[in-house]
Amino acid sequence: QVTFVESGGGLAQIGGSVRLSCVASANIAQFRVDWYRQAPGKEREWVAFTRTDGKTDYRADVKGRFTIGRDYAKNTVYLHMKSLKLDDTAVYYCHCPTLSGDRWGQGTQVTVSS
Numbered sequence: 001q002v003t004f005v006e007s008g009g010g011l012a013q014i015g016g017s018v019r020l021s022c023v024a025s026a027n028i029a030q031f032r033v034d035w036y037r038q039a040p041g042k043e044r045e046w047v048a049f050t051r052t053d054g055k056t057d058y059r060a061d062v063k064g065r066f067t068i069g070r071d072y073a074k075n076t077v078y079l080h081m082k083s084l085k086l087d088d089t090a091v092y093y094c095h096c097p098t099l100s101g102d103r104w105g106q107g108t109q110v111t112v113s114s
Helices: none
Strands: 004-007 010-013 018-024 033-038 045-050 056-058 066-071 076-081 090-095 108-113
Touching (some): 004 090, 018 033, 018 108, 033 076, 045 076, 076 090
Antiparallel strands (some): 004 018, 033 045, 045 056, 066 076
16 A cells, blocks of 8 residues: 655744655655645644646645645655744645545644744
8 A cells, every 4th residue: 555654844933934745655646645734623624735737726725825846756745834824733644535545644743833
């Protein structure tokens, strides 16, 4: 089975920046990959995707602040986060609808504070 390992989270300041990484155990060039996040006491929510045709999209409250990057040679998808807000605090997960199915990794914690 293909695995996805998230990393790069940590403590950040309001207005700061963080880059998250999602490393797959197989080539993902042919597949869409999504980022999700889940804050304490809330449901997991979709954040962004990168698609095989090069298209990307983002939920409204992160547009202009978050950017997906790709390095298929490294089997890696990134989430560049800037202008961080308190509401960005969550565990962030990457997920491939085709390869992951209903499986989720450990995620990486992002904590934004003043």
